Amino acid sequence: MKKMNIRTLTSVGLLSTLAYLLMLLNFPIPPFPSFLMIDFSDIPALIAAIIFGPLAGIMVELVKNVLDFFMTGSPTGVPVGHLANFVAGITFILPVYYVYKKFESKKGLTVALAAGAVFMAVMMSVLNYYVILPAYTLFLNAPAMSAPETKEMVVSAILPFNMIKGIVMAVVFLLIYSRIYVWMRKQAAVS
Amino acid sequence: MMEKMIFGRYLPLQSVVHRLDPRAKLLFIFGFVIVVFLANNALSYGLLAVFTLVFIYLSKINVRFLLAGLKPVIWLIAFTFLLHIFLTREGDLLFEAGFLKVYEGGVRQGAFISLRFLLLIFVTSLLTLTTSPISITDGLESLLKPFKKLKLPVHELALMMSISLRFIPTLMDETDKIMKAQMARGADFSSGPIKERVKAVVPLLIPLFVSAFKRAEELAVAMEARGYKGGEGRTKYRLLHWQGRDTAALIILVVLAALLWWTRS
Numbered sequence: 001m002k003k004m005n006i007r008t009l010t011s012v013g014l015l016s017t018l019a020y021l022l023m024l025l026n027f028p029i030p031p032f033p034s035f036l037m038i039d040f041s042d043i044p045a046l047i048a049a050i051i052f053g054p055l056a057g058i059m060v061e062l063v064k065n066v067l068d069f070f071m072t073g074s075p076t077g078v079p080v081g082h083l084a085n086f087v088a089g090i091t092f093i094l095p096v097y098y099v100y101k102k103f104e105s106k107k108g109l110t111v112a113l114a115a116g117a118v119f120m121a122v123m124m125s126v127l128n129y130y131v132i133l134p135a136y137t138l139f140l141n142a143p144a145m146s147a148p149e150t151k152e153m154v155v156s157a158i159l160p161f162n163m164i165k166g167i168v169m170a171v172v173f174l175l176i177y178s179r180i181y182v183w184m185r186k187q188a189a190v191s
Numbered sequence: 192m193m194e195k196m197i198f199g200r201y202l203p204l205q206s207v208v209h210r211l212d213p214r215a216k217l218l219f220i221f222g223f224v225i226v227v228f229l230a231n232n233a234l235s236y237g238l239l240a241v242f243t244l245v246f247i248y249l250s251k252i253n254v255r256f257l258l259a260g261l262k263p264v265i266w267l268i269a270f271t272f273l274l275h276i277f278l279t280r281e282g283d284l285l286f287e288a289g290f291l292k293v294y295e296g297g298v299r300q301g302a303f304i305s306l307r308f309l310l311l312i313f314v315t316s317l318l319t320l321t322t323s324p325i326s327i328t329d330g331l332e333s334l335l336k337p338f339k340k341l342k343l344p345v346h347e348l349a350l351m352m353s354i355s356l357r358f359i360p361t362l363m364d365e366t367d368k369i370m371k372a373q374m375a376r377g378a379d380f381s382s383g384p385i386k387e388r389v390k391a392v393v394p395l396l397i398p399l400f401v402s403a404f405k406r407a408e409e410l411a412v413a414m415e416a417r418g419y420k421g422g423e424g425r426t427k428y429r430l431l432h433w434q435g436r437d438t439a440a441l442i443i444l445v446v447l448a449a450l451l452w453w454t455r456s
Contacts, residue, residue: 004347006414011407013354017362018403020355022396029385038385040392047400059348063355066331070324071200168389175393180400 008052015044016063023068029164036161042089042169043176049097051184057097061089080135087127092120092166106178113173117166124162125154200256200316201323207436208250209321213330215437220318222444227307229451233299236306238454242447243310252320260316261309268305275301326429328352333431346422354410362403369398 004012019041026039041064049057065082099112133150177184203209208216230236247257261268276297286293318327332349339345370380378391 004344006419007407007411009347009351010354010410010414011404013351014358014362014403014407014410016351016355017358018399020359021362021366025380027388040396043396044400044403055344059344059351062348063352066352067324067355067359070319070327164385168385172389172392172396175389176396176400179393179397183401 012056012059015048016060019044019064020067032161046093049093054097057093084132091123092116095119113170120166121162125159128158129154200319204251206251212437213322213326215440217330223314226448232456235451235454272301272305
């Protein structure tokens with residue numbers, strides 16, 4: 001693992017703060033259950049990954065979730081939601097980073113973001129089915145769901161929700177990226 | 192609001208629980224989350240409840256604060272309790288009204304599971320209520336030290352967390368300022384369909400990113416000028432001292448686990 005330099009360290013710190021603050025501005029999308037919330041906290045993580053490499057992106061996701069757990073606690077006591085958010089963030093930024101590295105163009109970025117959104121939606125559906133929803137039923141003691149019920153939940157809520165979340169992230173990131181592209185290049189060159 | 196952002200939910204009081212080493216508290220919580228699942232009958236749940244209440248008493252935290260943390264989930268608890276009451280069909284029939292049948296086993300199940308949930312929330316809340324975020328960070332860094340052998344960047348992670356914590360109020364202020372500036376121009380952040388929200392958030396994010404990077408740059412220069420060279424041989428301003436009471440807390444947890452093991456059916 002490459003050692004991080006001071007600039008990367010401080011930048012990741014600041015971007016995590018930003019991610020944490022954006023996480024506080026979360027909102028549910030009406031047709032989905034209220035524990036599925038959209039926020040823009042994956043954007044700073046994505047920017048960290050593209051400028052400073054994938055490890056920096058993972059760090060932003062990690063610090064953001066740890067901070068949120070310390071500052072606000074978790075309604076389940078055990079941070080299942082934070083873990084889910086962490087995994088969702090990583091499954092989104094890593095594919096975007098690796099696909100984008102292959103092309104390094106605006107079109108490439110669009111493809112990369114689409115890949116990230118799809119990968120996140122699929123991975124989160126699988127993980128929800130096998131790990132996250134059972135964990136919720138264990139800690140939050142909702143009555144245990146049967147396999148068909150869980151499947152129905154995943155297909156009707158988790159999959160479309162993560163798809164929409166991925167698309168919203170992608171659109172916001174494209175809008176931001178087209179504006180600060182040149183400036184970001186410069187940052188990447190300096191670090 | 193500002194105060195709240197700096198300290199999270201931390202309530203600075205003088206109590207035994209406050210003075211415990213953050214490492215001891217973290218280990219304790221970790222153990223407690225596992226131990227809670229040992230309880231499975233009235234006696235063991237009673238034991239757990241008494242134990243938790245004693246800790247809350249020792250922490251001198253006003254129960255009001257703990258209850259406030261329950262607000263977002265109180266309906267969920269009530270809902271699952273009712274579900275258990277009406278859907279579990281075990282034990283004697285207690286009550287019957289038309290198609291509603293309440294069984295003894297259902298009431299017991301519902302009560303136990305709600306209680307377990309409450310205790311978990313109370314104990315994890317005690318951690319954040321009695322420990323400042325910065326000392327939790329110190330404790331985490333110290334506890335994760337063994338992972339350095341696996342080349343995990345433990346020191347860097349702790350440093351980033353402290354930096355991040357330090358800048359929450361600063362960036363919060365800035366977010367607020369930019370939001371107000373945009374709102375004065377007619378932007379709406381708190382309502383509307385997704386499309387509107389996306390449109391509103393872009394002019395908020397760009398200045399925030401630029402400012403975050405500027406601050407990071409300044410901080411990096413300042414740290415470099417003061418000779419920061421990574422975690423090796425770095426001394427600390429806040430030192431953690433492991434004391435008798437920390438060992439005692441962990442021993443109490445082990446005793447609790449043993450008692451639960453003994454009383455569970």
